Amino acid sequence: xxxxVISAVALFLSLGGAAVAQTTTVVVPGEVxxxxxxxxxxSVTFEGDVxxxxxxxxxVEVHTIPDQPDYGYVVVxxxxxxxxxxxxxxxxxxx
Numbered sequence: 001x002x003x004x005v006i007s008a009v010a011l012f013l014s015l016g017g018a019a020v021a022q023t024t025t026v027v028v029p030g031e032v033x034x035x036x037x038x039x040x041x042x043s044v045t046f047e048g049d050v051x052x053x054x055x056x057x058x059x060v061e062v063h064t065i066p067d068q069p070d071y072g073y074v075v076v077x078x079x080x081x082x083x084x085x086x087x088x089x090x091x092x093x094x095x
Contacts (some may be wrong), residue, residue: 036073043075050076054090
């Protein structure tokens with residue numbers, strides 16, 4: 001019985017840790033958002049919902065942000081979005 005309880009607790013803790021890892025939020029520096037909001041970039045059309053975690057196709061050009069290699073941006077469906085330039089995944093919808 002003691003072994004069963006210990007196993008159940010271990011399973012619960014391991015599943016709880018996985019759930020926490022999936023809900024990690026990225027804190028984007030304010031200067032990144034300020035830069036993106038000031039840029040005059042044409043909007044591209046993207047079929048589907050643009051939300052955090054969405055991977056953009058290679059046909060969408062990701063623009064770089066000076067001195068911020070971990071962030072890029074795109075204006076998609078008239079919304080400014082921050083993306084991870086390495087994975088092309090949406091980090092945050094700014095506007």
